[in-house]
Amino acid sequence: MLRSLIRLYLIVVIGGGLAIAFVNTSFSQLFHERVTQTERDADRTYAFVLEDYLQRHAGPERAAALEELKKHGSEGFRLMTTDEVEPLVGKRQWRELRDGKLVLDYDTTNYYLPLSDGIVVYARRGDSTTVEIQAFAYALLALATLLSVVVWVHYHWRELRKLEAAARAFGSGNLSTRAQSSTKSNIYELSQQFNEMARQIEASILHQREMMHGISHELKTPLARLEFGLALLLQSPESPERQRERQLALCKDVRELDELVTELLTLSRLEQGEGHLVLMQVSVDELIDSVAASMSNDVADRSLTLSVSTTGMTAAGADVGSLAARTPGARTPGARTPVARMPVSRTPAYHVCDPKLVARALLNLLRNSTRYARQAISLSAATGAAGTLVLIVEDDGPGIPLADRSRVFEPFHRLDSSRDRHTGGFGLGLAIVRRVALVHGGDVRLEEAASGGARFVITLPALALPLPANGSARQDVARHG
Structure with a gap:
């Protein structure tokens, strides 16, 4: 604190000293006319007596009279002719001197008093303030400044010490530490920023811990099965058919591990932000149709119905017809159609996004819905405010309790109800x-569907292409990797 106090005090004292010096040297010139008029008004009687005294001692006696005056003051009287005074003053001062007025020089330290016979009396202005008084005044000013700086620094130093203690505690591992500052403090905004930073870091570290715990848990089960299966293959003599079954089970565990690693890598890349986005102008109808076509077999295998809802024109300009008529997996006439298109709200013809990532998100939602839906799933796209693209996936399953909806998007989070680990997946x-x-600048929320199931709503804002698109604006999004 002492070092900061000394630095601040030196800055204040030096700044104040420079200001005082500027006032003393420059203000007399900036306000010369006003100072001159004030001097005339203040010394009117003195000038009258001095002029009368010198007029009564004209001729040879005037020099002796001036010497007598010098004995009684420090003005340094001297007689000058008007020609000698002219180069020492300005034109305006010279005219005022010719008019019989007292004038001051530019430094306002000397004055010239014209007499009636053309002689000019030069003298220094009297200064009633002594050097000791000036020194005492400046010392008092410096002391007052010091006290003010000490009070100011002490108040803010106390708040800074609180912030320093909070930062030290947070750095030592106490992630719940927060800075406590008064709302009247000048560093209140800084402490709030520190608290927000601490909250985000705490949430990030806790998230990473949960991720590591979840990854460890997910890896442990297939690895244990692999270890057990390999031990059985090496030790137990079994028939070729039984060994074949065990080998297939081991391959299944390896595929499960591969899927988990792939999901983790995908999530890791997405958490790095927009650097992995490949933006392009995509036909919304083609994107939705491609996603629905990829899910048609899964939907049919589970005896479900997938309704695709968009409206408008395809990228080629033709009316959008029934998706079931051109979707792989559509059933023969008379059988239940697994995928059907139902025109509803207005959908933008094109939208700028990363089609592979958006398709991946929709596929994840649809696969999630196929695990819990009883009979039907719907996929729809519509236009939101400011040109946003709204994608909706809902099912008629058991739904998700309101208390659990805020956590379903956390990695490895599973519910204790019917939507649990036994239905498959890793929780990613x-x-x-x-x-x-x-990463698209949008959001996703979970609502309750009209049927009581889950309703996922993805909102993607209108984005601009980073570079002019080459070739056709329509992009092939049939492959989503």
């Missing part, structure tokens, strides 16, 4: 959906 699908929405 919805986390990837959320990250896809966030």
Whole structure:
């Protein structure tokens, strides 16, 4: 604190000293006319007596009279002719001197008093303030400044010490530490920024810990099965058919591990932000149709119905017809159609996004819905405010309790109800959906469908292409990797 106090005090004292010096040297010239008039008014009687005294001692006696005056003051009287005074003053001062007025020089330290016979009396202005008084005044000013700086520094130093203690505690591992500052403090905004930073860091570290715990848990089960299966293959003599079954089970565990690693890598890339986005202008109808076509077999295998809802024109300009008529997996006449198109709200013809990531998010939502839907799933696209693209996936399953909706997008989070680990998956699908929405600058929310099931709503804002698109604006999004 002492070092900061000394630095601040030196800055204040030096700044104040420079200001005082500027006032003393420059203000007399800036306000010369006003100072001159004030001097005339203040010394009117003195000038009258001096002029009368010198007029009564004209001729040879005037020099002796001036010497007598010098004995009684420090003005340094001297007689000058008007020709000698002219180069020492300005034109305006010279005219005022010719008019019989007292004038001051530019420094306002000397004055010239014209007499009636043309002689000019030169003298120094008397200064009633002594050097001791001036020194005492400046010392008092410096002391007052010091006290003010000490009070100011002490108040803010106390707040800074609180912030320093909070930062030290947070750095030592106490992640719940927050800075406590008064709302009247000048560093209140800084402490709030520190608290927000601490909150985000705490949330990030806790998230990473949960991720590591979840990854460890997910890897442990297939690895244990692999270890057990390999031990059985090496030790137990079994028939070729039984060994074949065990080998297939081991391959299944390896594929499960590969899927988990792929999901984790995808989530990791998405958490790095917009650097991995490949933006392009995409036909919304083609994107939706491609996603629905990829899910048609899964939907049919589970005896479900997928309704695709968009309206408008295809990229080629033709009316959009029934998707079931051109979707692989559509059933023969008379059988239940697994995918059907139902025109509803207005959908933009094109939207700028990363088609692979958006398709991945929609596929994750649809796969999630196929696990829990009883009979029907719907996929729809519509236009929101300011040109946003709204994508909706809902099912008629058991739904998700309101208390659990805020956590379903967390990695490895599973519910204790019917939507749990036994239905398949690693608990990363919805986390990837959320990250896809966030890297596009949008969001995703979970609502309750009219049927009581889950309703996921992805909102993607209108984006601009980073570079002019080459070739056709329509992009092939049939492959989503």
